Structure formats: structure tokens, C-alpha cells
Amino acid sequence: MLSHADNELLCRIGPGTAMGDVFRRFWSPVCLAEQVSRADGDPLRVGVLGERLVAFRDTEGRLGLLEEACPHRGVSLALGRNEAGGLRCLYHGWKFAADGTILETPNCVDAGFRQRVRARSYPVREAGGLIWAYLGPAEKMPAFPHWPFFDIPVDNMRVNRIDAPVNYMQQLEGGADSSHVGVLHSNFARPGWMSGGFNANTDPDNPAALVTGDLAPTLLLEDTEFGFHYAAIRQLEGEDGDGRRNVRVVPIIMPSTRIIPSPAVQFVIFEVPIDDTNTATFGVSYRLDGAPVDRDKLNEMSGRFNPALFSEHTHGYLGTWQTRFGQDRTRMQEDWSGIQGVVMEDMAMAMSQGAIADRSKEHLVPADQAVVRARRQLLESARRVAAGGDPIGVNVDVSRIRAIDSTVPGNVRWQDLVTHGKAAA
Ligand code: FES
Ligand SMILES: [Fe+2]
CATH class of the missing domain: 2.102.10.10 (Rieske [2Fe-2S] iron-sulphur domain)
Incomplete structure (x- = not known):
């Protein structure tokens, strides 16, 4: 939970605000x-x-x-x-x-x-x-960052945006929160959930697919120079077991970027505040091997095909309570959310929290620790910038940051899979 004052500090990004000054120190x-x-x-x-x-x-x-x-x-x-x-x-x-x-x-x-x-x-x-x-002071302009996807031909990637009438922080928290994936996105994460069994979704392009039905993975967080990353470790069971573990490492890059992995594809997602109650979400999807992504399939997974929820023309998210964010409750026997598409499920959750979520009333649990860390780092950056210092993650080399979704033998340390910066001192 956050005090009302800290919630305001976190969410207000207009000219002259402390968090606005943090965001203005980055290329966006x-x-x-x-x-x-x-x-x-x-x-x-x-x-x-x-x-x-x-x-x-x-x-x-x-x-x-x-x-x-x-x-x-x-x-x-x-x-x-x-x-x-x-x-x-x-x-x-x-x-x-x-x-x-x-x-x-x-x-x-x-x-x-x-x-x-x-x-x-x-x-x-x-x-x-x-x-x-870059909207910040000229004398503080950082080097133009080189994101890993700058080295991939644009034609091989999927680059898109979706604008929603909601504060950026709800979008960012949804992205940092791994414990919703196996629940909200049950259709993708745990096909067969309705029969109580677990069938692994083996699609290597699907970022919501889980290799086990384990909804409470071991979650490890580490601060890095760009912000932090968290590792979700899931033990495999049964004959597939023999100590093998699935490791998912998600980097959260200050101020508001994350990389979500599937085994084959990286999904780099930038939450860019348009104003206090509107956010542009930019997504770049690319394959680690540089080959073209399957755009149609990724669009299908995200749910961007539904003209009632998304405008191809304006890039606007169109769901409202009037349309119940696209939820069809008659389908909920076989469809967890009744909402089609991973992104549309996420949008409905964020929108239903209100334009700016009231964090003074929440009850956080250990599974929320990445959400808490993101808030804490942003608030820390706001304090540093207000005191004349630099925000966390500014002027950092982002070119080697990768998310990881990999199943490895029990004797492989997850830290050894990480190619980007070491943990911050
Ligand atoms: S030229 Fe007169 S308002 Fe622009
Ligand atoms: Fe989600």
C-alpha cells in the first residue's frame, strides 16, 4: 500500500512534477x-x-x-x-x-x-x-540508447502501440506482476484449466505459456544498474522432472520498460505516459534468432483483431464498462476471463482499477514484490532528481538486456543465463 501523497508522486507526470522530471531524463x-x-x-x-x-x-x-x-x-x-x-x-x-x-x-x-x-x-x-x-534539460541529455532490437531488421519485427485511458503505473504494474499470468491468462498459460488438469502450452512464441501448473514459483529479485530483474523459478514435475527447472527472467528497465520472454520471442514493452490518465503502450516483438516474427499469430494472441476493443486506425483501446471491456460471460465455462486476447485481458484489469488506482486501500502479498520494487525505485528516482541527482537507470547500456524463458538442468545456475549487467552493488 502507498500513502495518498506517494501515490500522487508516483502517478503525476506533467511538467513540473517530480515524476515528470524523472521521465524527462530519458529518451522515450x-x-x-x-x-x-x-x-x-x-x-x-x-x-x-x-x-x-x-x-x-x-x-x-x-x-x-x-x-x-x-x-x-x-x-x-x-x-x-x-x-x-x-x-x-x-x-x-x-x-x-x-x-x-x-x-x-x-x-x-x-x-x-x-x-x-x-x-x-x-x-x-x-x-x-x-x-x-527527449523532453528533458539539454545539459542532462543522455546518450541515445541502443536497444537490442535496433540490430534486427524492422520488417522482421512487430512494432505496435495501444493507447488506453489509464495511468501509466497500472500498465507498468501489470507487466511487472508475474502472479497474474497463470490466473488471468489461464486460457494461454494453462490450457485445460477447466478440467483441473495441466496441459503445457508448448507454443514457443507465447509469453503467457507456463511449463508447469505451478502458480507460486520461487521469485527472486535483484537490483541492476538499469532497474531490477526478477527470476521466477519453477520446478518441473514427473518424468520430465529430473531436477530440471524453468527459469523466467524479466528485466524491469527504469523508468517504465520491461522485456517479457517466450522461449523464442522477446517482447519489449514501453509504457509512455501521454498525460496523467492516458498511456501509450509501445510493443516491439522480435525473435532472438532475428528471423521474422509471425505477426498474425501475435496479433491473434493479443486480441487486437476485435474492432470493438481496438482501433487499427487510431491505435486506441476502445473497451469501456459500456461494453464490459469485451467480456462475454456466456463463454466463461470454457474461457477463464470471457475476454479474448492477452492484451485485452490486461487492459480490462487496468481499466477496472480506475483512471488512477487508489493504492492506499490495497493489501499486498509477497507475490507483489516486483510491483513494490518498481514503485520503490521510481519514488527513489523522484527523490534523487528533486535533490539534483540522477534517476536510477539513466545513461545505462541497454543493448545487452534480455529476458529469459528457458528450461535447464538442475545444476545450471539461473544467474549464469543472464547476459546483461550484473546485480547492482
Ligand atoms: S499563424 Fe497565427 S495562430 Fe498560427
Ligand atoms: Fe498480463
């Missing part, structure tokens, strides 16, 4: 590359950390990320004309270069004026099928 995905793929294409409204921005690609292919409100009188530049080397406000025709420089002001002939004013702009990069931005 702000939209999909495909959303601004064309030179002179449609400008895109981008909400991030409580700020309203517009992203566009100019005639030369340069990316711009500007404050959405025109510096003249605040009209949205997302309605503007994107042509001939800049974005032009529809209202009085001021024209902006990708870096925010004002190129033309048709209603003001004073050329000196254009030198004195500019549109607020942010550093922006494209990599791994995503557009990344």
Missing part, C-alpha cells in the same frame, strides 16, 4: 515510425508527459517534433500544411522548420521578429520502427 518512444513515414505527410498529434506536441516529416525527410500550439496565437499546427520544407500554420501562415525555426511570417514583415521567436522543439530520432524524443 513517442509514436510509431509508420505514423510519420512520409515526407510532407500528415502531421501527427503527439501527447507525451502531459505536453501536446506535433510530429511531422519535412520535404527532405527530416523529422520535427514541435509544441502543437502555434507560437503566434495557439492554433494547432497539426491542422497545418506540411510542404516545401516546413510546417505552415493554417491560420496566418507562419511556417516552421523541423527544428522550430520560423521560416515565414506572412502577417509580420519585420524579419528581425522571426529571429527572436521560435517554436518550441524537442530532439527526435528514428530507430527500431519507433520515433524517440
Whole structure:
């Protein structure tokens, strides 16, 4: 449980907030590359950390990320004309270069004026099928991180987003919480749950598949330089046993990223606050062997095929209490949740907690220790940044961070499977 004050500290991310200052110290995905793929294409409204921005690609292919409100009188530049080397406000025709420089002001002939004013702009990069931005102080800008999937051809990955009207922390906690996987996602984790037996789901692409029916694995947490990782260790039983264990290691990378493994695929998930009560979840799925992922199958598993719950066009999650988040209670004899798809199950849980969950009323148990650790690290970062220091995990090499889902003989130490940074001192 958290005090009301700490809950506010954890969840509020707008300009001038302590947690907002933490997030502003990191490079963060702000939209999909495909959303601004064309030179002179449609400008895109981008909400991030409580700020309203517009992203566009100019005639030369340069990316711009500007404050959405025109510096003249605040009209949205997302309605503007994107042509001939800049974005032009529809209202009085001021024209902006990708870096925010004002190129033309048709209603003001004073050329000196254009030198004195500019549109607020942010550093922006494209990599791994995503557009990344840095919204923090210039003198604190960290090196642009090299995520492992930057080395995989974009065409071989699945890169997507889903925006939901819920605080980022509920999404992050859902991702850090392993004990819900064998319950909420029973259809995937424990096919045959309805008969009381356990049939292992052997699909190597499925991140919710468990190798045993063990719902209370040994959970070990270790702080690392990027945040922490936790290992869930499950003993195999019966003839498969002979001491073999399944090891799942999930890295939680500050401030709000995690990597979920299946035996073959890594699912890197970034929770990016749009504002206090909206979150963009960016997902990158890639195979460890670099071969193309099966996008159709992964979409099917996630439940993104249902137009009542997800808009391919806006990337918005559409479930509400009006539609009971897609829950069909007539199917619950053979379907655990009555909700189709792993992501849609997660979304329903997060949405049902309210826009910002009240953590002063909860009753935590040892299985929640990863959730607790994530909160504690974020709150610690907020205190450090407020005191003029650096947040946990900033400027850390992320290129070797991997999640692990591996079944190994009893004499293999799980720590030896970990290729990324050692435990923090
Ligand atoms: S409001 Fe944009 S040019 Fe006037
Ligand atoms: Fe989940």
C-alpha cells in the first residue's frame, strides 16, 4: 500500500512534477515510425508527459517534433500544411522548420521578429520502427540508447502501440506482476484449466505459456544498474522432472520498460505516459534468432483483431464498462476471463482499477514484490532528481538486456543465463 501523497508522486507526470522530471531524463518512444513515414505527410498529434506536441516529416525527410500550439496565437499546427520544407500554420501562415525555426511570417514583415521567436522543439530520432524524443534539460541529455532490437531488421519485427485511458503505473504494474499470468491468462498459460488438469502450452512464441501448473514459483529479485530483474523459478514435475527447472527472467528497465520472454520471442514493452490518465503502450516483438516474427499469430494472441476493443486506425483501446471491456460471460465455462486476447485481458484489469488506482486501500502479498520494487525505485528516482541527482537507470547500456524463458538442468545456475549487467552493488 502507498500513502495518498506517494501515490500522487508516483502517478503525476506533467511538467513540473517530480515524476515528470524523472521521465524527462530519458529518451522515450513517442509514436510509431509508420505514423510519420512520409515526407510532407500528415502531421501527427503527439501527447507525451502531459505536453501536446506535433510530429511531422519535412520535404527532405527530416523529422520535427514541435509544441502543437502555434507560437503566434495557439492554433494547432497539426491542422497545418506540411510542404516545401516546413510546417505552415493554417491560420496566418507562419511556417516552421523541423527544428522550430520560423521560416515565414506572412502577417509580420519585420524579419528581425522571426529571429527572436521560435517554436518550441524537442530532439527526435528514428530507430527500431519507433520515433524517440527527449523532453528533458539539454545539459542532462543522455546518450541515445541502443536497444537490442535496433540490430534486427524492422520488417522482421512487430512494432505496435495501444493507447488506453489509464495511468501509466497500472500498465507498468501489470507487466511487472508475474502472479497474474497463470490466473488471468489461464486460457494461454494453462490450457485445460477447466478440467483441473495441466496441459503445457508448448507454443514457443507465447509469453503467457507456463511449463508447469505451478502458480507460486520461487521469485527472486535483484537490483541492476538499469532497474531490477526478477527470476521466477519453477520446478518441473514427473518424468520430465529430473531436477530440471524453468527459469523466467524479466528485466524491469527504469523508468517504465520491461522485456517479457517466450522461449523464442522477446517482447519489449514501453509504457509512455501521454498525460496523467492516458498511456501509450509501445510493443516491439522480435525473435532472438532475428528471423521474422509471425505477426498474425501475435496479433491473434493479443486480441487486437476485435474492432470493438481496438482501433487499427487510431491505435486506441476502445473497451469501456459500456461494453464490459469485451467480456462475454456466456463463454466463461470454457474461457477463464470471457475476454479474448492477452492484451485485452490486461487492459480490462487496468481499466477496472480506475483512471488512477487508489493504492492506499490495497493489501499486498509477497507475490507483489516486483510491483513494490518498481514503485520503490521510481519514488527513489523522484527523490534523487528533486535533490539534483540522477534517476536510477539513466545513461545505462541497454543493448545487452534480455529476458529469459528457458528450461535447464538442475545444476545450471539461473544467474549464469543472464547476459546483461550484473546485480547492482
Ligand atoms: S495562430 Fe498560427 S499563424 Fe497565427
Ligand atoms: Fe498480463
